[in-house]
Amino acid sequence: MVPDHVLAAFDVDKRAEQWERIRRSGTAKTFVALDHGVVIGFSSSGPTRDPGAPVDRELYALYLRGSFHGSGIATALLDAAIGPDPVALWVFDDNPRAEAFYRKSGFDADGARRLEPFSGVMEVRMIRRQALGTAPDRVRE
Template sequence: MSRWRIESLTAEHTHGLAECHIACWREAYDGLVPRHLLDAFDVDRRAAQWERTRVKYPRSTHIALSDGIVIGFASAGSPKDEPPAADLELNALYIRAPWYGTGVADDLIDVALTPGVSCSLWVFAENPRAQAFYRKHGFALDGAHKIEDFTPALMVRMVRAAREGDQR
């Protein structure tokens, strides 16, 4: 596998991000999210959604590219929870399956999160691989849970406190 580079999302890559996003969901959530929901995702609609996000929240989404192809992404912004559990929320972090364990996700999380700022995220309760990754990056379950909006799967919240000495 060739090396990757991380950069902010540009209009040039919204379609590639949409393809990556859908592929990541299908790879990671087969058996957890009903198949008909995974099959219903549409690349053009997802690309339009990412373009709206890119315009509204510039520099909130970062992509990992290898040979010009989007192989992963991370997106963070203001928390949606009321009251917020942290100052920042990691909304998405996905990597294509062939890139698991290569360090791409580590690079993306480092770029997406602001040093010294607390952060929360929601993850499927039945996704131990993702939870282990987030624990490695200082996140811990805080006891909050909810049902995902589009599937009956249980989500759990993880929070990372602002860490002294976090600097780039």
């Protein structure tokens, strides 16, 4: 979904430093899912970064390797990151798989839209008002 030229400019070391700063700040919760000791996905949440959000928490990221889609691990990562709190998230506008997953997980689009700063791709905001499940043992903070 992200244009090739944007991905080509992605600096892995710089992004790793950003995630380390987030981890050390103590304001975000980040979880990883492992399969035989190999990271297969992660989720992260914390205080909303959007002053217009109708809730106080935001899901910052949820990624899972494609070979694990449909396994229930994405739901576990989601539940681990946000728990019972009402939460907002931003998802690429033209991403029907992700939007369907979030709707199944209790989220609804609230009409807010923005350009994602890194990729320039349009995003829509979705809100979940209550929790729907719990995380299994494979997900760790």
